[in-house]
Amino acid sequence: xxxxxxxxxxxxxxxxxxxxxxxxxxxxxxxxxxxxxxxxxxxxxxxxxxxxxxxxxxxxxxxxxxxxxxxxxxxxxxxxxxxxxxxxxxxxxxxxxxxxxxxxxxxxxxxxxxxxxxxxxxxxxxxxxxxxxxxxxxxxxxxxxxxxxxxxxxxxxxxxxxxxxxxxxxxxxxxxxxxxxxxxxxxxxxxxxxxxxxxxxxxxxxxxxxxxxxxxxxxxxxxxxxxxxxxxxxxxxxxxxxxxxxxxxxxxxxxxxxxxxxxxxxxxxxxxxxxxxxxxxxxxxxxxxxxxxxxxxxxxxxxxxxxxxxxxxxxxxxxxxxxxxxxxxxxxxxxxxxxxxxxxxxxxxxxxxxxxxxxxxxxxxxxxxxxxxxxxxxxxxxxxxxxxx
Amino acid sequence: xxxxxxxxxxxxxxxxxxxxxxxxxxxxxxxxxxxxxxxxxxxxxxxxxxxxxxxxxxxxxxxxxxxxxxxxxxxxxxxxxxxxxxxxxxxxxxxxxxxxxxxxxxxxxxxxxxxxxxxxxxxxxxxxxxxxxxxxxxxxxxxxxxxxxxxxxxxxxxxxxxxxxxxxxxxxxxxxxxxxxxxxxxxxxxxxxxxxxxxxxxxxxxxxxxxxxxxxxxxxxxxxxxxxxxxxxxxxxxxxxxxxxxxxxxxxxxxxxxxxxxxxxxxxxxxxxxxxxxxxxxxxxxxxxxxxxxxxxxxxxxxxxxxxxxxxxxxxxxxxxxxxxxxxxxxxxxxxxxxxxxxxxxxxxxxxxxxxxxxxxxxxxxxxxxxxxxxxxxxxxxxxxxxxxxxxxxxxxxxx
Numbered sequence: 001x002x003x004x005x006x007x008x009x010x011x012x013x014x015x016x017x018x019x020x021x022x023x024x025x026x027x028x029x030x031x032x033x034x035x036x037x038x039x040x041x042x043x044x045x046x047x048x049x050x051x052x053x054x055x056x057x058x059x060x061x062x063x064x065x066x067x068x069x070x071x072x073x074x075x076x077x078x079x080x081x082x083x084x085x086x087x088x089x090x091x092x093x094x095x096x097x098x099x100x101x102x103x104x105x106x107x108x109x110x111x112x113x114x115x116x117x118x119x120x121x122x123x124x125x126x127x128x129x130x131x132x133x134x135x136x137x138x139x140x141x142x143x144x145x146x147x148x149x150x151x152x153x154x155x156x157x158x159x160x161x162x163x164x165x166x167x168x169x170x171x172x173x174x175x176x177x178x179x180x181x182x183x184x185x186x187x188x189x190x191x192x193x194x195x196x197x198x199x200x201x202x203x204x205x206x207x208x209x210x211x212x213x214x215x216x217x218x219x220x221x222x223x224x225x226x227x228x229x230x231x232x233x234x235x236x237x238x239x240x241x242x243x244x245x246x247x248x249x250x251x252x253x254x255x256x257x258x259x260x261x262x263x264x265x266x267x268x269x270x271x272x273x274x275x276x277x278x279x280x281x282x283x284x285x286x287x288x289x290x291x292x293x294x295x296x297x298x299x300x301x302x303x304x305x306x307x308x309x310x311x312x313x314x315x316x317x318x319x320x321x322x323x324x325x326x327x328x329x330x331x332x333x334x335x336x337x338x339x340x341x342x343x344x345x346x347x348x349x350x351x352x353x354x355x356x357x358x359x360x361x362x363x364x365x366x367x368x369x370x371x372x373x374x375x376x377x378x379x380x381x382x383x384x385x386x387x388x389x
Numbered sequence: 390x391x392x393x394x395x396x397x398x399x400x401x402x403x404x405x406x407x408x409x410x411x412x413x414x415x416x417x418x419x420x421x422x423x424x425x426x427x428x429x430x431x432x433x434x435x436x437x438x439x440x441x442x443x444x445x446x447x448x449x450x451x452x453x454x455x456x457x458x459x460x461x462x463x464x465x466x467x468x469x470x471x472x473x474x475x476x477x478x479x480x481x482x483x484x485x486x487x488x489x490x491x492x493x494x495x496x497x498x499x500x501x502x503x504x505x506x507x508x509x510x511x512x513x514x515x516x517x518x519x520x521x522x523x524x525x526x527x528x529x530x531x532x533x534x535x536x537x538x539x540x541x542x543x544x545x546x547x548x549x550x551x552x553x554x555x556x557x558x559x560x561x562x563x564x565x566x567x568x569x570x571x572x573x574x575x576x577x578x579x580x581x582x583x584x585x586x587x588x589x590x591x592x593x594x595x596x597x598x599x600x601x602x603x604x605x606x607x608x609x610x611x612x613x614x615x616x617x618x619x620x621x622x623x624x625x626x627x628x629x630x631x632x633x634x635x636x637x638x639x640x641x642x643x644x645x646x647x648x649x650x651x652x653x654x655x656x657x658x659x660x661x662x663x664x665x666x667x668x669x670x671x672x673x674x675x676x677x678x679x680x681x682x683x684x685x686x687x688x689x690x691x692x693x694x695x696x697x698x699x700x701x702x703x704x705x706x707x708x709x710x711x712x713x714x715x716x717x718x719x720x721x722x723x724x725x726x727x728x729x730x731x732x733x734x735x736x737x738x739x740x741x742x743x744x745x746x747x748x749x750x751x752x753x754x755x756x757x758x759x760x761x762x763x764x765x766x767x768x769x770x771x772x773x774x775x776x777x778x779x780x781x782x783x784x785x786x787x788x789x
Contacts (some may be wrong), residue, residue: 002577004568021595025561029568048617049599056599128734129716135698139613139621143632144700146708148613148623150550151539157623158630158702160613161549162538163593169553172560177733179567180421184395195733202719203732204553207408207526208705209720210444217705225527225536225548229441235531235546242546244531252523304523306532308546310607311598314534314591322517325591326598338602343558343592345508345565345582347572 001348003030008182009088011036012065013072013081013105015043017138017164018122018197019094020061021171026090026178027064028342028351034088034368035065036072036081039389041361052334059337059358063329067359068368069389077387078104082113083373090178094122094170097133111190118181118191122174126196136197138164145201150208152221159221169200230268231275232256235308236283238291242308245282245298247271255301260285327353333360362389393735396422397743400476400760403453404428404485408445408552409524410586411482411510413559414566418478419452420731420740426472426756428485429749431457431778444727451721451728452745454752457778460492464776469493471761473502478566483511483520499579506569507581510562514585524586526552533590538597540610547610558589560732619665620644623702624677629685630702633676633692641665643695648679753779 005026012023013036020035020042027033035042044058051059071077082105085091091110093100100106100121107119121127124136131144142148142160152159177193185191211217216228225244227233235242247253253271257264260281262274271278286294291307298305309317320326327341341352365388370376382388401423403415419425427450458468469492473479479498481489486498486509495501509515512524519532527548530536535554536546562584569580591598600608615621618636635644645653653659653675658668665672680688685701692699708714709726718739720726731740746752757763757777771777 002572002575004571006575017595025564029564048596049603051599051603056603057596060595060599125713126717126734127737129713131713134693134700135696137634137698139615139632139634140698140700143623143630143702144708144711144713146703146705147550147553148632148702149630149704151547152541153544153547156541156544157613157625159539159541159547159610161553162535162540162597162610164596165549165553165557165593168593168595169557169560172557172564173732176417176560176564176567177735179564180393180396181735183567183570184393192736193733194735194737196717198713199717199719199732200553202708202714202717203729204549204556205551205705205708206448206556206729207445207552208550209448209709209726209729210441212706212709213444213726215706220550220705225546233527235536244527244536244548246525246527248525299522302523304525304528306522306528308531308536309534310537310609311534311594311601312605312607314532314594315598315601319513319517319519319532319587320591323514323585323588323591325588338599340592340595340598343561343584343588344568345562345580345584347565347569347577347580347582 003346003348003351005029005031008032008090009034010090010092011084011088012092014092014094014122016094017057017061017167018170018174019092021168022120022122022174022178023092024061024064025171025175025342025344028344029346033065034084034364035062035067035359036070037067037361039069039071039386045361051337052331054358060340062358063339063354064356065359066364066368067361068365069362071387072103072105074385074387076382076385080369080373080375080387081105082109084368085110085117086113087372088114088117089182090118090120092120092122092174092178096135097123097127107192115188115190116185118178118185118193120174120178120193120195122170122195124196125198127194131198138167138197141166141197141201145198146205147201150205150217150220153224154222156221165204166197166201169204170195170197173200229272231271232278232282234279236286238286238289238294241291243286243291243294244306244308246304248304252303256298256303324352329354329357331357393421399423399478401425401478401480402428402472402476404479404481404489406482406484408449409482409512410555410558410562411480411485412449413556414480414508414510414562415453416449416451416729417559417563417732418480419745420742422741422743424743424756424760425453425745426456426752427453427747429455429457431459431750431775447727448729450745450747451724452742453747454745454756455747455749456753456756457750459776460488462774462776464771464774465492467767468757468771468776471757471763473498473505475761476505477570478506478508480508480510480562480566483509483515497581499581504573504579506566506573506579508562508566509583510558511585513587515583519587526555529554529586529590533587534594535590538594538608538610541612542610544610554586554590554593557593558584558586561589614669617666618662619669620672620676622673624673624680626680626685626688627683631680631685631688631692632699632702634698638662640697643697644676647691647695647697648676650675750778753777
């Protein structure tokens with residue numbers, strides 16, 4: 001079955017997570033993603049946990065791609081890159097501001113090479129604003145966008161989210177922005193989409209903006225897992241673990257109240273006033289019940305509750321299997337590689353699973369630089385000059 | 390103002406209740422310039438009409454048109470046919486989708502509207518053992534393992550503030566829907582798409598789930614540290630906190646200079662990254678001895694001057710007042726900041742957004758008559774029967 005981005009070519013010159021993951025999402029939708037790597041490989045190939053001598057993050061962020069090596073800082077490398085851009089539809093990059101221009105392959109150079117190009121610039125703080133030149137990682141943008149200050153437990157230091165939420169939301173918005181441009185594009189109209197990790201951190205906190213306007217957002221961390229406007233809303237000890245309960249509606253409270261012996265008529269305001277009494281009653285009810293059983297009992301009456309699972313429990317759960325979020329792919333060198341499937345709905349029956357595993361470094365030099373760009377007879381000199389590997 | 394002209398001809402229907410991924414997806418379609426019809430029930434009244442619900446509702450309502458159709462009315466089918474028959478995409482939460490399926494007696498809405506992309510955007514997906522569970526951002530964070538990998542050591546599982554996974558799922562739902570439109574343009578049938586906050590949270594564990602894959606052990610929160618780079622943490626200052634991410638050797642050298650301890654570069658305890666990881670507590674003590682004596686602003690200025698990644702840990706009110714937040718147009722100035730702005734600029738300008746009529750029922754007449762071609766006679770007949778609500782009819786509490 002054809003995929004949405006069949007026939008679309010994406011040049012991925014990103015590093016780490018935000019750029020490469022954005023490009024991979026487009027690959028999940030069928031795009032031919034060509035990853036342009038330095039001669040010693042993109043940084044995550046050697047970073048962190050390894051699976052078969054390749055960083056696991058590289059496996060996850062770079063399946064459904066081909067790989068070429070290219071020293072774009074070299075004049076001949078730049079020419080090859082722009083030649084590739086001329087035969088492509090999308091460029092994604094996430095280098096520091098000015099880096100691509102310094103190499104002669106920024107937006108202006110790319111649109112000269114291809115007047116219809118969609119150019120996606122993924123930055124820590126975007127291409128505008130007073131922080132645009134600041135160095136950034138996911139953690140820095142979590143700090144400056146308010147996520148860290150708002151996350152944590154009473155008395156603890158500020159806390160970052162476990163996952164790299166700004167990086168991954170940055171990737172998500174970048175694939176979205178590119179898709180918007182592709183659906184709407186017209187010949188000879190290039191598009192610059194400018195996405196930022198800081199924007200995503202602030203966007204993630206959007207439900208809390210009204211609290212900030214009310215002057216009650218400063219102390220969110222002191223609430224731990226509670227909500228200033230709702231109760232019961234926290235995590236509670238069960239017989240064998242912890243349970244998250246998040247009651248936000250009167251109907252939910254009316255269903256819960258009889259179980260814990262409290263007045264069903266309490267309004268939201270009264271529930272917040274009686275937060276500690278409710279917590280004590282709920283804690284007593286939960287103390288003797290296993291978390292899963294308690295969650296099922298509460299969910300049976302439409303009360304939002306769920307056990308707090310660790311990743312071992314998650315990875316072996318019926319839910320993750322049912323959603324087909326874990327997959328395996330056969331790698332010629334490494335054997336079976338366990339992977340996380342795409343969260344996108346691809347519209348095809350088997351679209352969740354990777355089509356191809358992460359590419360060995362420069363595996364596709366010949367078919368891309370040689371065949372697609374017609375430069376096979378330059379290989380020897382490009383290698384001799386250190387432009388390709 | 391910049392825009393994608395393509396989307397100005399699109400009608401997108403949002404069928405969702407409360408603040409969830411489908412509601413946010415509707416906002417993202419509106420950001421693109423689509424006409425977004427937000428389907429509400431004429432009699433819909435929130436539980437207790439609290440201000441915070443209205444404020445949340447308004448945040449994601451920029452550019453939307455509220456269309457009030459009572460799906461239980463005998464005339465609802467004709468009104469829904471007019472609306473959905475003209476739409477490019479339906480984005481719905483589970484309840485919204487099931488309600489429409491029941492009203493239209495169609496288990497698959499594409500039987501009735503073959504060109505309609507149907508995107509379910511739910512907490513747990515349309516199938517699986519948790520599909521019918523009542524969800525929420527923190528509920529998904531709990532059962533997907535996110536809370537277990539967020540936290541300081543010993544502090545227990547911690548939720549991530551805000552709604553990062555709800556919002557990310559909304560973005561992925563719109564991306565999936567746009568992909569389906571491309572497939573339709575290529576001659577394929579419209580898709581029935583299923584995007585969930587749960588799947589999104591799992592996908593975002595791309596650096597943590599592999600730890601379990603490879604070791605068989607579940608990882609837990611490590612605070613703000615980085616398992617492979619030191620120094621990388623939050624540090625207390627005289628008046629707040631800063632984050633420092635100086636994990637490679639050149640950064641470490643600059644960091645030592647910044648804190649006035651250049652001799653630490655040659656200190657054998659910290660000679661290599663592995664040494665620094667092994668001696669992380671002592672190394673961080675050296676840094677905090679310097680940061681604690683100084684205000685955040687001074688430390689941040691020195692980080693910037695030293696080209697070291699880091700910065701202040703800002704409270705949300707400070708973020709909303711920050712020049713960077715304003716420069717990126719993240720809040721909509723025209724609404725006094727009560728509505729969210731766009732999430733990315735296009736060609737260096739904010740995305741243009743159309744005016745909407747988001748208060749309950751206020752867009753019913755304009756959408757059905759002007760956009761969907763319903764005749765005045767039909768409109769008045771349906772309205773008189775109680776199938777429709779508009780600004781001249783039913784009194785609303787929701788969003789009024």
